[in-house]
Amino acid sequence: MSKLAELRNARWAPWMPAIIAVVAVALFPLFRPPLDATMSDVIQALAYVVMALGLNIVVGFAGLLDLGYVAFYAFGALAAGWFASDHFSKVNGGEGVHIGVSDFVQTAFPQGIHVSFLLIVIGAILVTALAGAVIGLPTLRLRGDYIAIVTLAFGEIISRFAANGDSVIIKGYALSNGRESISPIDQLNLPLVGEFDSATNLRFYFWTALALVLVVLFVNFRVRDSRLGRAWIALREDEVAAASMGVPLVRTKLTAYAIGATFGGIAGAFLGVYNNSVNANQFQFGISIFLLSMVILGGLGSIWGVVIGATLLSFVNTFLIPDVLDKGSFNDLLSNVGLDFTFGEVKFGVFGFILVLMMVLRPQGLLPERRRTAELTQGVGGDEAIVETRA
Amino acid sequence: MSDESAVGTQQASSGSDAAAPSKLSVEGVSKIFGGLVAVDDVDFSIAPRSIVSIIGPNGAGKTTFFNMLTGLYKPSTGRIVFDGRDITGTRPDRITAFGVARTFQNIRLFSTMSAVENVMVGQHARMKGGMFSSILRTPGVRREEREVRERAREMLDYVGLRAAEFDQVSSNLSYGDQRRVEIARALASEPSLLLLDEPTAGMNPNESARLTEFMGKLRDERDLTILLIEHDMKVVMEVSQHITVLDHGEKIAEGLPQEIRENERVVEAYLGKSAGD
Known part of the structure; x- marks a missing residue:
């Protein structure tokens, strides 16, 4: 009895459900065959969780709507494409550059730049942080809808560049392979663990993705409960008051964009390596909206909410929509009423419908942040929010 | 209780007004929004450790003036010097770091x-x-x-x-x-100059009286200089050592509370010109 009370009062007690969930997820691959479609879907979902958590910093914490988040995914993936493949085939007189990669990569891919995954992630972090700050700059003098438009355009510019990168030739190298893939990308190779092989075993990829999620979660919690996190929320609530209390607007906003962007870069680099190819078709505007839907579904600004939102939506994306296609019954339903399309074709319509449902039934999200609950149930700052979106 | 002591210090510090370097001095500051001159060529200064009020009818440019002091607006012309440092057009967060803090008319x-x-x-x-x-x-x-x-x-x-x-x-x-x-929240930034924008708005006389007393306490205990925008004349007359009156963006009068009370232009601004005029 007293032991139980002790447990309940322990400092880590509130974290218990999270710890159990993480352990359960970590054990999941052991109960599946090493090459398993479900496991592959979950890996994809974990990468989405990383990106959604990044977007949540910009949109949820700092209150800056970002519709071009896919750009950071693209940057991260391209970093993997450039620096872990033979894309730059003539570099170093055709002998390639190899840093921290296995002997196998050295002998099998003598050309191009091949750098270890950890270095690629660090590179992706630097590049996307810079890109985040760059996209932040023009939005500094804007509010609400206008920020959304600028970020939307930025996302489009980057994805167009990636798509047409095959004809952007700089010093004999294309920017990307456009809608043809840059492929193959080197397998993930971690110190101590060695080189992974996605053709035979996905477990290590799974655990790496989970580790990335945990790192990103850790950073999220730490930053939220800090001087910077408070400044973001102050900024979201009232920019004028925040500035008058000593919060530097420019730096605080740019930091939000930069940190948010790095998570996109990390996830992008991971997905590039995991998918073994980097293809411009992956960087579509829909991804930005998909991620934003995850954040809204889970609850703007709520870290656990966003994790749940991202997991749910990618579940819908990978299981539900293809499944109803397979069974055919739902599509029969559509064709029976004279509709000539499948759910797969109107995927984003389905997500839009989910969002509309959420707005009607539970606007604060599935697992709302404490603050947002206060805002919505007590009408706090309600009119201000309207001013902000209209301004 | 603070009543008499406030009067006492008032005379003491108004005597030393000329000698002491001013905490804040404003020289020929204007703010023009499009065609509207919100603040027109205002000169103004505050002695350290004093309580000074800015009064004036609605739309006189008082809050615009505050917004320039705290960096939210850039003055169209003129110069603002705080503690010997030119802060004209400086970013609001920097001005806060220098030691100016404020509250807002409608609580923010x-x-x-x-x-x-x-x-x-x-x-x-x-x-x-x-x-x-x-x-x-x-x-x-x-x-x-x-x-x-x-x-x-x-x-x-x-x-x-x-x-x-x-x-x-x-x-x-x-x-x-x-x-x-x-x-x-304003005090937490450890200011040496505190700007209060209509702090007694919406308060009953009892609460106003307590706040008046508190302002005296702030100045004495925390070495603060306080600049006040206020509509409640009872508060203004009781707490201020010096009063500046704005009307249509112009400074129309300044002086001791007693002088302001008897100033014809001030009475005019508040009550309108007399019918015979």
Whole structure:
């Protein structure tokens, strides 16, 4: 009895459900065959969780709507494409550059730049942080809808560049392979663990993705409960008051964009390596909206909410929509009423419908942040929010 | 009780007005919005450790003037010098770091934050914790967070908020308590000049009297210079050592409370010209 009370009062007690969930997820691959479609879907979902958590910093914490988040995914993936493949085939007189990669990569891919995954992630972090700050700059003098438009355009510019990168030739190298893939990308190779092989075993990829999620979660919690996190929320609530209390607007906003962007870069680099190819078709505007839907579904600004939102939506994306296609019954339903399309074709319509449902039934999200609950149930700052979106 | 002592210090400091270097001096400041001249060529200065009021009818440009002092607006012309440092057109957060803090006419607390968190944001400029040290939660950051939280509670106690309200979301607080939290948040930035924009708006006479007393206490205990925009003449006359009157953006009078009370132009601005004129 007293032991139980002790447990309940322990400092880590509130974290218990999270710890159990993480352990359960970590054990999941052991109960599946090493090459398993479900496991592959979950890996994809974990990468989405990383990106959604990044977007949540910009949109949820700092209150800056970002519709071009896919750009950071693209940057991260391209970093993997450039620096872990033979894309730059003539570099170093055709002998390639190899840093921290296995002997196998050295002998099998003598050309191009091949750098270890950890270095690629660090590179992706630097590049996307810079890109985040760059996209932040023009939005500094804007509010609400206008920020959304600028970020939307930025996302489009980057994805167009990636798509047409095959004809952007700089010093004999294309920017990307456009809608043809840059492929193959080197397998993930971690110190101590060695080189992974996605053709035979996905477990290590799974655990790496989970580790990335945990790192990103850790950073999220730490930053939220800090001087910077408070400044973001102050900024979201009232920019004028925040500035008058000593919060530097420019730096605080740019930091939000930069940190948010790095998570996109990390996830992008991971997905590039995991998918073994980097293809411009992956960087579509829909991804930005998909991620934003995850954040809204889970609850703007709520870290656990966003994790749940991202997991749910990618579940819908990978299981539900293809499944109803397979069974055919739902599509029969559509064709029976004279509709000539499948759910797969109107995927984003389905997500839009989910969002509309959420707005009607539970606007604060599935697992709302404490603050947002206060805002919505007590009408706090309600009119201000309207001013902000209209301004 | 503070009544007589306030009068006493008033005479003392108004005598030394000319000699002391001013805390804040404003030279020929104007603000023009399109065709509208909101503030027109105003000269103004405050002696250190004094309480000074700006009064004037609605739309006289008082809040615009405040917004220029705190960096929210850039003056169209003129110069603002605070503590011997030119702060004309400086960023608001820098001006706060130099030691100017303010409250707002219509309370602007961070509505979903608790009272304590609001006051913690007020200390932003006095904190050092950066992004990386926050992520690592270094001992330094840990200590700073603890101290900042502790100081926030002290400050709320100082302005008279009950301890039970400290962790309340600020929008759940009563109007008077919200005003208190706003003053605590401003004080938390450790200012030497405090700007209060209509602090007694919406208060009953009792609360106003207490706030008047509190302003005297702030000046005496915390070495503050206070600049006040106020409509309540009872408060203004009681607390101010010096009064400046704005009307249509122009300074139409300044002087001791007694002089302002008897100034014809001021009476005119407030009550309109007499019918015979």
